[in-house]
Structures are given as structure tokens and as C-alpha cells.
Amino acid sequence: YTSICRLCALLALPLIVIALTSTPINPSGWPSRFPAKDHCSRCGLCETTLVSHVTDACAFLGDGMGRIDGLEDEVHGRRREDDLFWSKNDKVINPSKQDEGRFGVLSQPIALARGVETEAQWTGVVTGIAAAALEGGLVDAVVCVASGGMDSDFADPDPIVARTVEDVMRGRGVKPSLSPSLRVLDEVREDPAIRRLLFCGVGCAVQALRSVEKDLGLEELFVLGTNCADNSPTPQAAKNFLEAGVGVDDVSAVKGYEFMQDFRVHVKTDSEYTKKPYFCLPGTVAAPSIATSCLACFDYMNSLADVVVGYMGAPLPKGGRMDHADQTLTVRNTKGASLVDNAIARNRLNIQNPVAGGSGKHEKLASATVAKDSVIMSIIDENIPEKGMPRLAGEVMATVLGGLGPKGVAFARYSLDYHVLRNYLHVVSEWGENRANKHMPKYARDMVEEYTLNDEQFRTTRKA
Numbered sequence: 001y002t003s004i005c006r007l008c009a010l011l012a013l014p015l016i017v018i019a020l021t022s023t024p025i026n027p028s029g030w031p032s033r034f035p036a037k038d039h040c041s042r043c044g045l046c047e048t049t050l051v052s053h054v055t056d057a058c059a060f061l062g063d064g065m066g067r068i069d070g071l072e073d074e075v076h077g078r079r080r081e082d083d084l085f086w087s088k089n090d091k092v093i094n095p096s097k098q099d100e101g102r103f104g105v106l107s108q109p110i111a112l113a114r115g116v117e118t119e120a121q122w123t124g125v126v127t128g129i130a131a132a133a134l135e136g137g138l139v140d141a142v143v144c145v146a147s148g149g150m151d152s153d154f155a156d157p158d159p160i161v162a163r164t165v166e167d168v169m170r171g172r173g174v175k176p177s178l179s180p181s182l183r184v185l186d187e188v189r190e191d192p193a194i195r196r197l198l199f200c201g202v203g204c205a206v207q208a209l210r211s212v213e214k215d216l217g218l219e220e221l222f223v224l225g226t227n228c229a230d231n232s233p234t235p236q237a238a239k240n241f242l243e244a245g246v247g248v249d250d251v252s253a254v255k256g257y258e259f260m261q262d263f264r265v266h267v268k269t270d271s272e273y274t275k276k277p278y279f280c281l282p283g284t285v286a287a288p289s290i291a292t293s294c295l296a297c298f299d300y301m302n303s304l305a306d307v308v309v310g311y312m313g314a315p316l317p318k319g320g321r322m323d324h325a326d327q328t329l330t331v332r333n334t335k336g337a338s339l340v341d342n343a344i345a346r347n348r349l350n351i352q353n354p355v356a357g358g359s360g361k362h363e364k365l366a367s368a369t370v371a372k373d374s375v376i377m378s379i380i381d382e383n384i385p386e387k388g389m390p391r392l393a394g395e396v397m398a399t400v401l402g403g404l405g406p407k408g409v410a411f412a413r414y415s416l417d418y419h420v421l422r423n424y425l426h427v428v429s430e431w432g433e434n435r436a437n438k439h440m441p442k443y444a445r446d447m448v449e450e451y452t453l454n455d456e457q458f459r460t461t462r463k464a
């Protein structure tokens with residue numbers, strides 16, 4: 001009898017372990033009860049039964065974003081080509097020399113595009129591609145991020161499984177805080193009608209999604225990514241940034257905001273469109289406005305999506321605004337190309353110009369921005385300025401830099417390099433050099449080495 005009991009217990013043990021490790025974590029315990037703790041980007045995986053895969057799937061545990069190198073091979077059939085980061089110093093950037101090292105695998109040159117949607121973040125390139133995918137029968141459903149309930153505001157993300165074009169329209173506009181987009185994966189797995197899925201999301205969520213892709217039981221998965229940097233940890237943090245940093249009086253009227261190529265934050269409401277130079281923001285507003293996970297992110301470019309939409313590489317005309325300007329379209333593989341072609345054929349997307357170009361040097365500006373960054377100043381114990389520049393001085397600075405500084409693809413290089421260098425210093429200070437090097441994809445390690453070799457300013461900041 002005892003032996004039978006022991007045998008039963010032994011057989012039941014794996015089932016108990018599986019049941020325990022597959023129990024979703026209650027979101028109210030975020031971030032302390034989540035495996036990546038403060039560095040959890042709340043992608044939503046841990047809020048599903050797929051939590052059992054978290055150690056290999058999470059972008060902030062173990063080898064973290066270092067896994068992107070291998071996943072690139074699996075997803076796109078090859079890794080990005082290595083590039084020299086420092087030597088890309090052409091005054092006018094040759095569009096045919098768009099570095100894969102920075103921007104990830106490219107199956108065609110980066111294009112400029114516009115959508116046709118109103119009430120979108122920009123012109124609705126993302127929403128147009130997603131809606132066309134449903135209309136054209138490429139997919140049965142789309143995962144996108146709507147706004148929270150009836151009483152919620154623009155900053156409150158609510159991931160949904162959209163089964164109609166009307167549902168997809170609920171995803172219009174960026175909700176500027178961490179979104180648990182993968183939270184709906186159990187709903188997807190339980191719905192037999194969903195065989196082909198389009199997932200819209202940011203890099204950290206896409207990395208986790210790619211790691212569990214085989215467990216979803218889908219016939220086909222398409223991934224439409226956005227570029228993403230410096231998201232807010234919570235909707236409230238985004239609203240505090242607008243009030244205390246930008247000086248917005250009525251946050252409830254805000255429909256969206258972005259950090260733009262003219263070195264100004266643009267804020268749109270139903271009735272107004274305002275701009276404030278970055279240099280006028282108080283330094284103290286940055287730290288609470290940026291999720292800690294974003295300081296450990298090395299996938300601004302969303303390397304594992306099939307196609308990526310963003311704005312940082314698209315030239316902004318003088319006086320331009322986000323909802324009238326071009327966006328960049330980065331196609332990484334044939335699935336990405338089929339999504340784009342389908343959206344063009346359905347008149348939901350216009351390609352403006354075959355290739356995105358740019359001008360101006362960016363390296364010195366990137367390392368100077370890192371040195372003056374309040375996240376870095378707090379690591380090296382420097383005083384963070386409580387006030388930004390006076391308005392006039394800030395406007396002059398933004399106008400001068402906007403005129404002389406990097407533009408188009410060169411601005412994207414500036415923005416990307418700055419985030420990689422800043423985040424490298426953050427992860428080293430948090431985790432030490434060994435773990436930092438494991439966590440970073442090869443392109444990011446190479447970039448840090450090239451700046452260390454060539455840039456006096458970065459060497460000084462790194463030493464400090």
C-alpha cells in the first residue's frame with residue numbers, strides 16, 4: 001500500500017509542478033512579484049499560463065536581449081549584417097547604405113509611408129496595415145492595444161483580441177505606458193477560430209512572443225512592430241510627466257505626445273497642438289517618467305517583428321506635426337512585405353518615397369546627450385537640474401540643433417546610439433559588466449566598444 005502511495009505521489013509530482021509553474025501571476029503584484037522585478041516591462045506573459053516559459057522568454061531575465069541574435073536567425077532566416085558604427089559619418093547619408101547593424105535585418109530599404117486614418121497616433125500606418133490584414137483574410141484576429149474602460153484616458157493601455165475592423169480601430173493612438181499585450185494569449189489559444197494571428201506590439205513583448213510562438217498552436221503568426229523607447233511605467237507617470245514636465249493644464253484633453261526630430265515634445269489635444277523644447281524640461285522629471293525596463297532595453301528597433309513602423313528616421317518638415325508627417329516602414333522579411341503590399345492594395349497605406357535618407361553627423365551629439373542625461377547624472381552622483389532652460393534659450397537651442405543637427409535616418413542613428421550608450425551604463429551599474437554583456441545583443445556591444453575607442457566624451461562618462 002505504501003509503495004503504491006509513493007508511486008502515485010511520484011507520478012503526480014510533475015503534474016503539481018506544471019500546475020504551479022503555469023499559474024498566472026496576479027497583476028496587482030507588479031513589479032515585486034514578477035520574476036524580473038523592477039526590470040519587468042509588464043509584457044503580460046506572466047499573466048497567462050505561458051508563465052512557465054518565463055525564464056527563457058523574458059527579455060530581462062538570464063541572457064535577456066542577448067537572445068535576439070539567435071532569434072533573428074530563427075525568425076528572419078539570417079542575422080543582421082555586422083556594421084561599423086563609428087565610420088558611418090557621411091555628411092549626406094547614402095540611402096543605399098542603411099546600416100543593418102543598427103536597424104536590424106532589412107529585406108528592403110527603409111521606406112517612408114503614410115496611412116489614411118484619423119485619430120491615430122500619426123497617420124495610422126499601423127492601424128491601416130492591421131485593418132487591411134483582417135479585411136484581406138490574411139489573419140483571423142489582431143492583438144492590439146485599446147484604451148482602458150469608459151472612464152479611462154489616452155494613457156491607459158488595454159490589450160484586446162480584435163476580430164473586426166471596428167475592434168482594430170480601438171487600437172488607434174499610442175497609450176504611453178507599459179502594456180501587458182501578451183495577457184490575451186490564453187484567449188487566443190482557447191479560440192479555435194483563430195488560426196492566423198497578427199500581433200501588434202513593442203520589442204520586449206515581441207521577443208517574449210517569439211520565444212513561445214511554437215506553443216500557440218497557430219498556423220501562422222504575423223508580427224507588426226513599432227519602434228519603442230522610454231515608455232512610462234504607469235498611466236499616472238505619463239500624466240505626471242505632461243503636467244510637471246511639459247506644463248499641460250488639462251491632461252484629460254490630451255490625445256497623444258511624442259519626442260520629435262525638431263528637439264521638441266509635441267502634444268496634441270482635440271483643440272490644440274503645442275510644442276516644447278526638450279531643453280526646457282526639468283531634469284528631475286525624466287527618472288519617474290521612464291520605466292526601469294526601458295533603461296535596460298536594447299531593442300528600440302523591434303528586431304524580431306516582420307515589419308516595423310516608427311518615426312525617428314522620417315524627416316520632419318519645418319513646422320511639421322506628427323499627424324501630418326511621414327513614418328518609417330522597416331520590412332524585415334516576406335511576411336512583412338505581404339502585410340504592406342496587402343495594405344497598399346486596399347488603399348490603407350501610401351508609400352511616399354521608396355527610401356528614407358538623411359543628413360548630418362550624429363556621434364558627438366549622442367555621446368554629449370548621454371553625458372548630460374539625468375539618468376546617467378544620478379548614477380555618477382551629479383546634481384540633476386530641477387529647472388529646464390528658460391523658454392527663449394530652449395527655443396534657440398532647439399532651432400539651432402534642428403537646423404544643424406542630424407536629420408532623417410541620421411537622427412534615428414543619433415537617437416538609437418544615445419539609448420544604447422545610456423542603457424549600457426545603466427545595466428552595468430545595476431548588474432555588473434558580465435551580466436550586462438550577456439544581456440546585450442552583439443550590435444549593442446560592438447557599438448559601445450566603437451564609442452569607447454573613438455569618442456573622448458563617452459570614455460570620460462564611462463569611467464565616471
Ligand code: FAD
Nearest residue numbers: 120121122123124125126127144145173175228310311312
Ligand atoms: P496607430 O495607427 O495610431 O496605431 C497605434 C498602435 O500602437 C496600435 O496598434 C496599438 O495597438 C499600439 N499601441 C498603443 N499603445 C501601446 C503600448 N503602450 N504598447 C504597445 N503597443 C501600443 N517610434 C519612434 O520612432 N521612436 C520612439 O521612441 C517610439 N516610442 C514608442 C513608444 C510606444 C509605447 C509605442 C507604442 C510606440 C512608439 N513609437 C516610437 C512608435 C510611434 O509612436 C507610433 O506608434 C508609430 O509610428 C505608429 O503610428 P501610427 O499612427 O501608425 O499608429
